[in-house]
Amino acid sequence: MEFDLVWLLLGLPGAFVLGWLASRLDLRQWRAENRRAPKAYFKGLNYLLNEQQDQAIDAFIEAVQNDPDTSELHFALGNLFRRRGEYDRAVRVHEHLLSRGDLGPKDRDRAQHALALDFLKAGLLDRAEEALAHLEGTEFENPARLARLAIYERSRDWPQAAAVARKLDGVQGDFSQRQAHYLCEQAHERLARQDSEGALALFAQAQAIAPQAARPRMEQARLHLQQGRCDAAYAILAALAREAPMALPLAAPLLAQAARPCGKVAEAQALLEAHYAQAPSLDVLGAIVTLSQYGAPADDTQAGRHWYLRHLQQEPSLVAAAQWLAGERLEHEQHHPQIQRALEHATQPLLRYRCAACGFEARQHFWQCPGCQSWDSYPPRRIEEL
Incomplete structure (x- = not known):
């Protein structure tokens, strides 16, 4: 017993010294790791500010390895991967965050949103839709x-799009015109199946949702014209001219087409001239000239052409000049075709429509831009008039 007690008394100071040394080593290591983690983090931030994404990724990876529990570093790393197009690596980072049991509700929603963006950017629409559906009721809902x-x-899933647009309407702005477009797209699908009555019903529903929208009225009028109901078509277009006059340049050719068979040429011409006096437009001008020539003698090539000269007095329009010159006799008439071809070639770019959102130009007017997918981003006027 005495022998054991002596060794115990001798061993206690030694154990204390060894424990103290071990704690000092752990403390130094912890301090060193803490110094390395912020250093790597700030190094990555510096690279990011200098737009050196490769070096920033390496620095953030080092920081994550030193401090794997820091969620902010994971978010930064995942976003960098997504910006570089490395979507698989971004997905792994955000899925790792979601698998952590210590992640708070806000960070979990944030990671879910980031994961959905990864899938969306990668073109995995089904997985993106599933990930986005989990965000209902969170701060990322809208x-x-x-x-x-x-x-x-x-x-082109228009019913689902309409359901989401109804939820966004009034919360993220006015989505009534967007809903009207969806109904018009569904109506065109009905027309492809020869269901004209169903299409008309959808056009009427779209007009009720967005009374100021031009597309539903124009689509209804076009369909009525195709079916020989020119009076109904003219009535719709005349109402459009009164209630949405800014869209009349788009509807003017259709209005002139509807006015002739139903005997309302004079009324339509007066309506177009009144609008032209308020807001001169190439398309309204063309419709006025067309109606002026209706009923004129076959040998009268000058009927209504004075309107081009009136337009030129107000606007230096190359398009109007070319259209006027097309019906004129020149001193050297043998050169007229070549001159006319040159003018038509020069005016083609001026007759295009340009998207106000992305600048995409097209020969025809689009309700949804083929370039940036924006709705109603094409003004109803040609490039020369902008």
């Missing part, structure tokens, strides 16, 4: 709905 709306539009 951004998620907007992203789902873009998915449904891209896949």
Whole structure:
């Protein structure tokens, strides 16, 4: 017993010294790791500010390895991967965050949103839609709905798009015109199946949702004209001219077409001239000239052409000049065709429409831009008039 007690008394100071040394080593290591983690983090931030994304990724990876529990570093790393187009690595980072049991509700929603963006950017629309659906009832609800709306539009799932647009209406702005477009797209699908009555019903519903929208009225009028109901078509277009005059340049050729068979040429011409006096437009001008020539003698090539000269007195329009010159006799008439071809070639770019959102130009007017997918981004006027 005495021998054991002596060794115990001798061993206690030694154990204390060894424990103290071990704690000092652990403390130094902990301090060193803490110094390395912020250093790597700030190094990555510096690279990011200097737009050196490769070096920033390496620095953030080092920081994550030193401090794997820091969620902010994971978010930064995942976003960098997504910006570089490395979507698989971004997905792994955000899925790792979601698998952590210690992640708070806000960070979990944030990681879910980031994961949905990864899938969306990678073109995995089904997985993106599923990930976005989990964000209902969170602070990311409205951004998620907007992203789902873009998915449904891209896949032309108009009923689903309309359902999401109804939820966004009044919360993220006015989505009534967007809903009207969806109904018009569904109406065109009905027309492809020879269901003209169903299409007319959808056009009427679209007009009720967005009374100021031009598309539903124009689509109804065009369909009535195709079916020989010129009076109904003219009535719709005349109402459009009164209630949405800014869209009349788009509807003017259709109005002139509807006025002739139903005997309302004079009325239509007066309506177009009144609008032209308030807001001169090339398309309204063309419709006025067309109606002026209706009923004129066959040998009268000058009927209504004075309107081009009146337009030139107000606007230095190359398009109007070319249209006027097309019916004129020149001193050297043998050169007229070549001159006319040159003028028509020069005016083609001026007759295009340009998207106000992305600048995409097209020969025809689009309700949805083929370039940026924006709705109602094409003004109703040609490039020369902008």
